[in-house]
Amino acid sequence: xxxxxxxxxxxxxxxxxxxxxxxxxxxxxxxxxxxxxxxxxxxxxxxxxxxxxxxxxxxxxxxxxxxxxxxxxxxxxxxxxxxxxxxxxxxxxxxxxxxxxxxxxxxxxxxxxxxxxxxxxxxxxxxxxxxxxxxxxxxxxxxxxxxxxxxxxxxxxxxxxxxxxxxxxxxxxxxxxxxxxxxxxxxxxxxxxxxxxxxxxxxxxxxxxxxxxxxxxxxxxxxxxxxxxxxxxxxxxxxxxxxxxxxxxxxxxxxxxxxxxxxxxxxxxxxxx
Amino acid sequence: xxxxxxxxxxxxxxxxxxxxxxxxxxxxxxxxxxxxxxxxxxxxxxxxxxxxxxxxxxxxxxxxxxxxxxxxxxxxxxxxxxxxxxxxxxxxxxxxxxxxxxxxxxxxxxxxxxxxxxxxxxxxxxxxxxxxxxxxxxxxxxxxxxxxxxxxxxxxxxxxxxxxxxxxxxxxxxxxxxxxxxxxxxxxxxxxxxxxxxxxxxxxxxxxxxxxxxxxxxxxxxxxxxxxxxxxxxxxxxxxxxxxxxxxxxxxxxxxxxxxxxxxxxxxxxxxxx
Numbered sequence: 336x337x338x339x340x341x342x343x344x345x346x347x348x349x350x351x352x353x354x355x356x357x358x359x360x361x362x363x364x365x366x367x368x369x370x371x372x373x374x375x376x377x378x379x380x381x382x383x384x385x386x387x388x389x390x391x392x393x394x395x396x397x398x399x400x401x402x403x404x405x406x407x408x409x410x411x412x413x414x415x416x417x418x419x420x421x422x423x424x425x426x427x428x429x430x431x432x433x434x435x436x437x438x439x440x441x442x443x444x445x446x447x448x449x450x451x452x453x454x455x456x457x458x459x460x461x462x463x464x465x466x467x468x469x470x471x472x473x474x475x476x477x478x479x480x481x482x483x484x485x486x487x488x489x490x491x492x493x494x495x496x497x498x499x500x501x502x503x504x505x506x507x508x509x510x511x512x513x514x515x516x517x518x519x520x521x522x523x524x525x526x527x528x529x530x531x532x533x534x535x536x537x538x539x540x541x542x543x544x545x546x547x548x549x550x551x552x553x554x555x556x557x558x559x560x561x562x563x564x565x566x567x568x569x570x571x572x573x574x575x576x577x578x579x580x581x582x583x584x585x586x587x588x589x590x591x592x593x594x595x596x597x598x599x600x601x602x603x604x605x606x607x608x
Numbered sequence: 609x610x611x612x613x614x615x616x617x618x619x620x621x622x623x624x625x626x627x628x629x630x631x632x633x634x635x636x637x638x639x640x641x642x643x644x645x646x647x648x649x650x651x652x653x654x655x656x657x658x659x660x661x662x663x664x665x666x667x668x669x670x671x672x673x674x675x676x677x678x679x680x681x682x683x684x685x686x687x688x689x690x691x692x693x694x695x696x697x698x699x700x701x702x703x704x705x706x707x708x709x710x711x712x713x714x715x716x717x718x719x720x721x722x723x724x725x726x727x728x729x730x731x732x733x734x735x736x737x738x739x740x741x742x743x744x745x746x747x748x749x750x751x752x753x754x755x756x757x758x759x760x761x762x763x764x765x766x767x768x769x770x771x772x773x774x775x776x777x778x779x780x781x782x783x784x785x786x787x788x789x790x791x792x793x794x795x796x797x798x799x800x801x802x803x804x805x806x807x808x809x810x811x812x813x814x815x816x817x818x819x820x821x822x823x824x825x826x827x828x829x830x831x832x833x834x835x836x837x838x839x840x841x842x843x844x845x846x847x848x849x850x851x852x853x854x855x856x857x858x859x860x861x862x863x864x865x866x867x868x869x870x871x872x873x874x875x876x877x878x879x880x881x882x
Contacts, residue, residue: 401777402781403781420780421781421783435775435778436876436877437797437876478877480878481877498782500781
């Protein structure tokens with residue numbers, strides 16, 4: 336047990352090189368202010384989880400990093416370059432999997448390399464590693480329609496990892512899975528995050544997921560949202576849910592989050608949409 | 609799903625000989641019974657044998673026409689017009705549909721035109737085309753094109769509207785160019801809908817073709833053959849033509865489109881809401 340602990344990597348340090356820098360980011364849809372003044376720095380190879388009341392704009396913030404949407408103000412830069420559009424340096428995994436139904440598991444996973452004109456043989460070779468690590472071996476030739484939700488999400492994760500983006504953006508990746516599948520996937524994938532060696536930003540609505548997986552949890556406030564808390568989870572990976580210190584972190588984040596949820600509810604009651 | 613498709617569907621997935629022979633036997637029995645009653649009634653003199661010549665006489669006439677080479681000319685000409693018109697409809701219909709579904713200018717230009725012209729029966733164009741193009745293959749090909757193109761455009765647009773914007777996001781985050789998005793995402797993404805469009809469009813096209821051939825074909829074509837035969841009151845040829853139209857219509861809609869479906873939608877396990 337002790338020897339095992341010694342070899343497990345500790346949380347990636349905060350003093351790492353900044354990878355993603357958000358500076359006074361604002362986002363409004365028409366007259367609705369979704370995000371107001373989000374400023375934060377995410378370090379190289381850090382695993383950051385974003386949590387907040389529903390509708391607080393946390394997914395929108397992720398889409399801004401991905402370059403799918405344009406902010407109404409402020410800048411986001413990745414590797415020092417301002418984000419203006421999506422690019423292969425940032426891989427994305429959605430809650431709804433978003434697989435290409437006309438492609439087999441293998442062809443879904445190799446698409447990123449195919450687009451980058453990597454020869455088919457080499458692409459398949461590079462895909463194998465992630466197929467194995469995500470536990471998809473034997474399913475290479477299956478079509479997505481025949482897979483369960485958990486398997487589909489594995490394909491989406493392997494697909495995002497295979498073309499080797501530097502940043503992985505996860506939008507509620509376990510949100511569409513049932514509790515058992517979700518717990519199994521999280522346990523199963525903990526080592527994958529370590530192996531992947533990526534900067535990871537994960538949006539979630541589950542405090543447990545956030546503290547279990549992330550090095551750092553950013554709590555977004557009620558709309559128009561900004562960051563109300565930045566909690567560092569100082570525990571080695573892989574973690575287990577029954578760790579006492581993990582439960583303390585969970586309680587801490589939950590307390591901040593409930594205050595925000597209360598605030599957003601009372602705001603909604605005061606100004607019904 | 610049409611009735612015959614539900615009979616055929618389990619056969620393809622489960623090659624069970626008993627089921628297969630049943631699925632072939634059932635329609636043959638029902639059609640065969642009609643022909644048998646017809647044959648007996650015509651020969652016994654219960655019905656007017658001039659207006660309703662017995663099926664055996666129709667088959668004999670068709671056989672003669674086949675041997676003379678005339679029949680193959682009629683069939684070949686009709687299929688040439690149909691397939692050429694369909695191919696044009698699929699290519700241009702898909703491109704216009706994608707322009708409408710993906711671009712603001714496409715919507716602005718084409719949507720009002722399509723809303724205005726879609727309800728116009730295809731045959732209403734024939735007199736105009738006759739004056740513009742003349743009595744030749746081009747007229748009938750354009751009629752086929754018009755008949756099928758609206759259906760193709762319509763289903764392609766709904767196909768694109770049915771695709772999640774996130775599919776495009778994933779492709780763009782992989783660094784896909786516009787061409788790559790067209791070939792690797794849009795085309796396969798609309799395929800289930802496009803096939804539905806081809807199925808419906810080929811049905812309309814086939815009907816429009818036969819009618820157009822009656823109005824605007826100088827020689828050859830199944831529609832022309834029937835129209836020509838009515839001048840000489842050769843009822844066997846008229847019925848023979850109707851029979852062939854039914855057979856080829858069935859083959860095009862079910863066998864050719866069915867193959868396309870098996871190779872794509874059914875293989876992928878994708879359901880299309882109709």
